[in-house]
Amino acid sequence: MASDLAAFRGMERHLRGEPDQADYLIDLSNIVRETALGGDTRRSLDRLRLVLAALCRTTGDPDVTVHAIADNSLLDRRYDDEFPHPGEPGLLREWRDRGLIAAIGKADPDLLDHAKVFGTPVVSSDNFTGHRGDHPWIQGDREHFLRPERPARGGPVRLVRRDMRVVADREISREGERDDLKARNLMLGGRPRADILERSWRCPRQACNPGPAIRGGKVVCRSHGTLLADAGPRRPRLQLKILVDGQCQAWENLAEDEGREFALGRGHLARIDPELLAERRRLAVSRHHLVIVAHRGTLRVLDTSKGRSRIRTLRPGGAASPWRTLPHRDDLPAGRTDVARYGGFGPDDEIELVPGVVLRRSGQRWPGERAEGVRARPPRRPGKEDELTRTD
Structure with missing residues (x-):
């Protein structure tokens, strides 16, 4: 495998420091670490050379341009010995300093933002599963992603247009959580x-519901960097996602206690910006719209709204099932609250509270102690009639 730095410097004519000046976007960390492209080291700059050559052949343009984005970890001096030639990591850092490539803490968000804004194809083997909540356009995309492959029988690297397929919602949540845990x-x-x-x-810090992180071998608050005190075992939790017109706008966590009721209603929508959820639709959600109960390792749900909610099952890669009505409190025999009569709320189900406002289960196994990442104003203090949980 070539390790000629002069040949690597020849790649500079293809590099563009601004995404709007490039024909393609390169997931640089992914490419440099992609051992399937050849070489017996964990990292190799020659893999970028092979991909650029494949782009020239694919496009017929010897001067094709790329904007390459790397995670900072790719340029970390602690990993210099993972390259086959000691000059390769130094050259990457030189390119960063000259503005020929971009290097940030986590490359994926910027890479996908650029692809969305400019419509530029992305060269990567990553499935970007954990980012599909923020970038739903990836689901089923067949136009904007190319994967480099080296034929098993030998020959030059080629670029294959990818079918990104539709990934199950719970898998998106699970992968997003893994990315978050890795960052911490x-x-x-x-x-x-x-x-x-x-x-x-x-x-x-007062009023802080901390998300733990490990720094310097210590458990610290990821927001403040302060040392955390162990407050005992953590109660198991489940996470629910509230979507408005297909976009997740809030999360709610509930304790996974057998038989405990969780009443979800209008108060849970208070955090969502009125520009995203108009008052008319907000008021259409009852104060106590649903009752959700953990029962024998499953979730059961009862409709307690003034209107009628409905549920359906999402089939990954296929059409959703027909909508079906949820069991309603008014349909139960007088005095009967048998949880077995509630409807099942499975991992692939979604419940429509009112048109355009949907509740789904998250695939996260370790949801935070509070609704992390709610992109809206802080919630108002609920009135007594708007209690968000009840245990009676």
């Missing part, structure tokens, strides 16, 4: 750090 150093050997995640933590 809470993954060890490819597994979540259960010893940390199964504990509750207390931050010295």
